[in-house]
Amino acid sequence: MKVLVVGNGGREYALAWKFVQSPKVNRVICIPGNGGTATLEKCQNLPMRVDDFDGIARFAGVQGISLVVVGPEDPLAEGIVDYLQAQNIPVFGPTQAGAQIESSKGWAKTLMEEADVPTAKGKVFTDSDQAKSYIKQQLAPIVVKADGLAAGKGVIVAKTVAEAQAGVDQLWEQGFSKLVVEECLQGEELSVFALCDGESFRLLLPAQDHKRVGEGDTGANTGGMGTYAPAPLGTPELLQRVEREVIAPTLAALQKRGIRYCGVLYAGLMVAADGTPKVLEFNCRFGDPETQVILPLLETPLEQLLLACVQGKLESFPALAWQEGCAVCVVAASEGYPGKYEKGKEITGVADVEEMGAMVFQAGTRKKGGQLVTDGGRVLGVTATGPNFESAIANTYKALNKINFEGMYFRQDIAHRVRQNT
Ligand SMILES: Nc1ncnc2c1ncn2[C@@H]1O[C@H](COP(=O)(O)OP(=O)(O)O)[C@@H](O)[C@H]1O
Ligand SMILES: [Mg+2]
Structure with missing residues (x-):
């Protein structure tokens, strides 16, 4: 069967990497994919935009794609699944209505309250002054959230009332006209x-x-x-x-x-x-x-x-089968990320990592001529497994040390919480 993966990050590389391991899958196409999916065996990239639903549907139809998997939230929130389903293309992902559970935090909050799902006590506001007076009444710490998709930049966990109120203004100025203000949870x-x-x-x-x-x-x-x-x-x-x-x-x-x-x-x-x-x-x-x-x-x-x-x-469907042991992934980022960073730095060591039995999940990479170069903030993730966390952590960092590019940055303490607990 042929599988189509929509997206270009480390997650989409991981999906493609997993699909190509199945003998039943003879081809994986990534739209648009990255420098890693371009060279993965049985896998290829198609340079098309993830919001080109018509192009994706036509390609899937002509190629007889058996399964489309949508990686990122944006096309889901914009209705890619509704579009593909209308043309009888088998697609894994929620419809636009279902995707509201992520694309509208207010919608999700209301749904949870109706269904009695445990969540932080909160309120939805479409008026910034009302949000601010609610904050004054509830006191800090308190959390202010933009209602819509904000790529991880729409949440303010405020320690003071003033900080929370400034957060309301800030999100309002960014154009979010709906906010959720909720209780700050510990744990x-x-x-x-x-x-x-x-x-x-x-x-x-x-x-x-x-x-x-x-x-x-x-x-x-x-x-x-x-x-x-x-x-x-x-x-x-x-x-x-x-x-x-x-x-x-x-x-x-x-x-x-x-x-x-x-x-x-x-x-x-x-x-x-x-x-x-x-x-x-x-x-x-x-x-x-x-x-x-x-x-x-x-x-x-x-x-x-x-x-x-x-x-x-x-x-x-049969019970899911899992490999024994643990897995740890450390992300290598470009210097400056999540702020400004440079692209186009030559990446070396990928084959060495793979030879060690560890995995390189490429994210912000691109093929330039025959060379793999950086093309994003989070460049790649190295994952290794082991019978316990201690060995998985050691294997991951040992593998990551083989990777090199100018300005490479990674955290030294991934999975440290587990180390503390054991
Ligand atoms: N009610 C809350 N109490 C405490 N921390 C919160 C609360 N809501 C969010 N956070 C913190 O903010 C982060 C981002 O919030 P989240 O709702 O996951 O939004 P998003 O992932 O869309 O940015 C969470 O991972 C958590 O660390
Ligand atoms: Mg989150």
């Missing part, structure tokens, strides 16, 4: 992905990531600097609670609204010290970089699993 964060077929769902291994650019979780927010799975915080007991208290009622509430949610329902959770999970947000797609540690541990053929979701046959 540890956990990412849980549920694969959904509209009715049933299956959880993948829980992961934790590191969003801040600096060691010790300091500095600016990023797309993610590293991650690990299976996160020990996600015990079987906790995951059962998440199934029962979060995923099942959310899918039921979506169905009540007439939404058949096929795709990843990604719950960003805050787990309190007493083990109570609350939803910080939902995303409507695979997480990046969490996918880069989850897929290397998944033994079940991914294309069979996602096809079962698309066909509504998840209920009868």
Whole structure:
């Protein structure tokens, strides 16, 4: 079968990397892909925009694509799935209505309240003065969130009332005319992905990531600097609670609204010290970089699993098979990221890492002539596995040391939380 992956990041590379391992997959096409997917065996790139729904639909139709998987949130929020479904193209991902669970934090908050899903107590505002007086009444710490997609730049976790109110003004000036103000939760964060077929769902291994650019979780927010799975915080007991208290009622509430949610329902959770999970947000797609540690541990053929979701046959699908052990991914970024950075730096060492049995998930890379060069802030992620976290961490950093490009930056402390806990 032929699989089409939409997107160009490390997550999409990881999806393509997993698909090509299946003997049932003879070709993977990435739109537009990156320097890594260009050279992966059985895989090729197609230079097309991810918002060119008509072009993508036509290509998928002519080529007889058996499965389209959409990586990023933007095309999902813009309705790529509705467009492809209307032309009978099998696609994994929620429709535009379903994608609102990520694209509108206010919509998601209302849905959660209706379904009695545990989440931070909050209120939706379309008037900035009302938001500010609510903040004054609730007091700090408090969290202000833009309603729409903001690429990780729409949330202010404020320590004071003044900071929160300034956050309201700031988001308002950026053009967000709807905000959510919510209670500040304490605890540890956990990412849980549920694969959904509209009715049933299956959880993948829980992961934790590191969003801040600096060691010790300091500095600016990023797309993610590293991650690990299976996160020990996600015990079987906790995951059962998440199934029962979060995923099942959310899918039921979506169905009540007439939404058949096929795709990843990604719950960003805050787990309190007493083990109570609350939803910080939902995303409507695979997480990046969490996918880069989850897929290397998944033994079940991914294309069979996602096809079962698309066909509504998840209920009868065999239990997911996982490799024993742990996976750690460390992201190598361009100097300056998440601020300004340069592109076009020659990357060396990828083959050396792969020879060691570790994986290089390319993200911001490009082929220039025969040479691989940097083309983004997060350039690549190196993942290695091991029987425990200590060995997975050591293997990952040993492999990462083979990679080199001018201005390469990475955090030295990825998965340190696990080290502290064991
Ligand atoms: N209610 C909250 N209490 C404490 N921290 C929060 C809360 N909501 C969000 N955060 C912090 O802000 C980060 C970003 O918020 P999130 O809702 O995940 O938005 P996005 O990923 O769209 O930027 C979270 O990962 C978490 O660290
Ligand atoms: Mg988030």
